[in-house]
Amino acid sequence: MSRCQTSSVVDASSIVNYVTITGRVYPVSSEDYMRLVRLAWDFRRAVHVATRMIVKGLEEDRILRELRRMLNKAYADSAYNAAKAMVEGCIFNGGNPLHIEVRKLFIISEGESSRLGNRNVRLEDTCLVKVKYPYDSSWITLRAEFGEKYLPLLRELVDLAKQKKLSYTARIVFREGIIYLHLSIPIQLYLKYFKKGEARGELIAAFDLNSDRVNLVIIDEHGRILDTRTAWFPEATSHGFPRGKAKALRLNALARLLEYCYRHSVSIVVFENLLSVKRKRFTRSKIANRKITRFAKKQLIQYSVVMALKYGFRVFLVDPKGTTNSREHYDVMRKYRLDRHAASAYLIALRGLRHQ
Numbered sequence: 001m002s003r004c005q006t007s008s009v010v011d012a013s014s015i016v017n018y019v020t021i022t023g024r025v026y027p028v029s030s031e032d033y034m035r036l037v038r039l040a041w042d043f044r045r046a047v048h049v050a051t052r053m054i055v056k057g058l059e060e061d062r063i064l065r066e067l068r069r070m071l072n073k074a075y076a077d078s079a080y081n082a083a084k085a086m087v088e089g090c091i092f093n094g095g096n097p098l099h100i101e102v103r104k105l106f107i108i109s110e111g112e113s114s115r116l117g118n119r120n121v122r123l124e125d126t127c128l129v130k131v132k133y134p135y136d137s138s139w140i141t142l143r144a145e146f147g148e149k150y151l152p153l154l155r156e157l158v159d160l161a162k163q164k165k166l167s168y169t170a171r172i173v174f175r176e177g178i179i180y181l182h183l184s185i186p187i188q189l190y191l192k193y194f195k196k197g198e199a200r201g202e203l204i205a206a207f208d209l210n211s212d213r214v215n216l217v218i219i220d221e222h223g224r225i226l227d228t229r230t231a232w233f234p235e236a237t238s239h240g241f242p243r244g245k246a247k248a249l250r251l252n253a254l255a256r257l258l259e260y261c262y263r264h265s266v267s268i269v270v271f272e273n274l275l276s277v278k279r280k281r282f283t284r285s286k287i288a289n290r291k292i293t294r295f296a297k298k299q300l301i302q303y304s305v306v307m308a309l310k311y312g313f314r315v316f317l318v319d320p321k322g323t324t325n326s327r328e329h330y331d332v333m334r335k336y337r338l339d340r341h342a343a344s345a346y347l348i349a350l351r352g353l354r355h356q
Helices: 030-055 060-070 073-092 148-162 187-194 243-263 286-293 297-310 327-336 340-355
Strands: 009-011 018-027 106-109 121-125 128-133 138-145 169-175 178-186 203-209 213-219 225-232 266-272 314-318
Touching: 009 340, 018 030, 018 148, 018 187, 030 060, 030 073, 030 106, 030 128, 030 138, 030 169, 060 073, 073 106, 121 148, 121 169, 138 178, 148 178, 148 187, 178 187, 187 297, 203 243, 203 297, 203 340, 213 243, 213 340, 225 243, 225 340, 243 266, 243 297, 266 297, 266 340, 297 314, 314 340, 327 340
Parallel strands: 203 266, 266 314
Antiparallel strands: 009 314, 018 138, 018 178, 106 169, 121 128, 128 138, 169 178, 203 213, 213 225
């Protein structure tokens, strides 16, 4: 969905390039189901093999040669990229990549505009998907179901892909007896159908995102604080609370705050560039560490950027260094009588203002 940049202030529209939409797929025959399952098993095995080879420090060319003996070139390339992301994610979370276990069955095929959008997983119509079976070069046929609101977008996606004008990445996931299809759609095409407005105000809003709250600060062009808001969801970090529900709470809270910004003359939204953070920092507190491990900050930032772009805001990501636990941070807390999270949001807003 994104690629990281390291500059202190980044235009978010330049790094979040795709939006993922999800549907369900159904093999049209028992034979197609068995072939799809075999392919998913082999793809998962290829990813597992690739993680071990990456950890051992083997060269990329050697790993890809091994994977291409198991799958075709496009599947092998996707398996390698998935394995690389898993290894990097494991290291980011402070884990041992040698202990990575790939449990769920899945298949990934990355986009390729010259191959009608995707070489291995092709959306032929809004209700029809073809999946390349690499062992005999035949195709597995799947019936697809997407939400009705996505159908106009998908029709245009199919037309543009057949004209070789765009590509999309496809991910097939087996989960609890259901087969899902995740399509990564170019964000400009997505916004064409789902944009909610065109923000034309003059104010700047900044967000401090946390596992149990979202803090918002709105400032004017002189850096004066005009408004502060906090959305709380402490249950999201409770032991045993479902991750899916926790994610929904955060996204709903953020959506409400963004709508508030849209109605209160905000035109620029600023977040910390958590896509550039190399590793999670753990503490001596078990409770704090649980909050850290249960909070997918990078994923939330990507969703946040997409939601903000839907309202027509200009969106910037700023370097998070110094926005917490710094001399400037403590000075802001004392001067404006803000709590630590609101003070962080204010510093994020100032960095966006200075960029302007």
